Amino acid sequence: MAYYKKTLIGIVSEYDDEKEYYFCDNQYTRAIEKAGALPIILPYVAADRLEGVINLISGLVLSGGKDLATEFYGAAPHHAVKVQPHRDNFEIELTRLALERSMPILGICRGMQLLNVVAGGTLYPHTIDELPSGLDHRNGIPLDQAAHDVYLEPNSLLFQYNGGSSLLRVNSWHHQAVKRVAPDFIVSARANDGLVEAIEAPGRAFVMGVQWHPEFFCDSEPASRCLFNGFVDASRSI
Numbered sequence: 001m002a003y004y005k006k007t008l009i010g011i012v013s014e015y016d017d018e019k020e021y022y023f024c025d026n027q028y029t030r031a032i033e034k035a036g037a038l039p040i041i042l043p044y045v046a047a048d049r050l051e052g053v054i055n056l057i058s059g060l061v062l063s064g065g066k067d068l069a070t071e072f073y074g075a076a077p078h079h080a081v082k083v084q085p086h087r088d089n090f091e092i093e094l095t096r097l098a099l100e101r102s103m104p105i106l107g108i109c110r111g112m113q114l115l116n117v118v119a120g121g122t123l124y125p126h127t128i129d130e131l132p133s134g135l136d137h138r139n140g141i142p143l144d145q146a147a148h149d150v151y152l153e154p155n156s157l158l159f160q161y162n163g164g165s166s167l168l169r170v171n172s173w174h175h176q177a178v179k180r181v182a183p184d185f186i187v188s189a190r191a192n193d194g195l196v197e198a199i200e201a202p203g204r205a206f207v208m209g210v211q212w213h214p215e216f217f218c219d220s221e222p223a224s225r226c227l228f229n230g231f232v233d234a235s236r237s238i
């Protein structure tokens with residue numbers, strides 16, 4: 001279909017250090033395809049190629065993966081934080097450029113955390129250290145199953161995507177979380193332990209982060225489908 005050519009969505013890949021392979025969970029690519037766009041998996045190219053990447057794509061998915069290094073948000077190094085420096089360097093600069101160009105961005109899990117940091121917020125490096133009475137957000141429940149509830153704010157896009165209901169069941173596989181929300185962003189969802197589960201930038205076309213993995217629920221749950229459709233629609237109009 002012709003409009004695929006106009007709507008390329010870049011998805012930041014993961015990287016296997018041992019094999020030296022880039023990889024990407026096909027749940028992301030399927031979700032983007034189903035929403036009507038063409039997914040492009042992005043390797044970590046050199047800084048002087050970032051402009052070219054941004055010129056190629058209409059929307060950017062910041063995918064899940066290892067942890068963002070603590071140095072980027074002013075926290076001390078932590079033994080539970082597993083980093084991938086060349087991904088951080090690539091993805092931070094790419095996200096900065098995408099924000100500058102007012103490009104639609106969907107940050108998922110690590111991607112939400114990275115988006116928050118690039119926009120000026122901070123993270124908990126290891127939530128159970130600082131919030132010991134909270135939920136275990138990485139308790140081993142597989143990502144194709146809901147793990148806990150989140151409560152959506154009525155003034156958020158997510159609330160609309162959820163049919164005007166504040167309650168949503170989500171999956172969960174994270175040990176870090178947003179601490180201070182970036183300026184110009186609002187919290188659009190929290191878990192019942194108070195942890196920030198989604199953020200969005202109301203002044204922008206579509207810039208959103210979700211701490212869960214909606215790409216696993218596109219077939220089974222309308223809010224996730226609407227979220228990807230909303231992201232691709234915003235990207236299409238760029």
Ligand SMILES: [Mn+2]
Pocket residue numbers: 137148171172173174191197211212
């Ligand atoms: Mn969670």
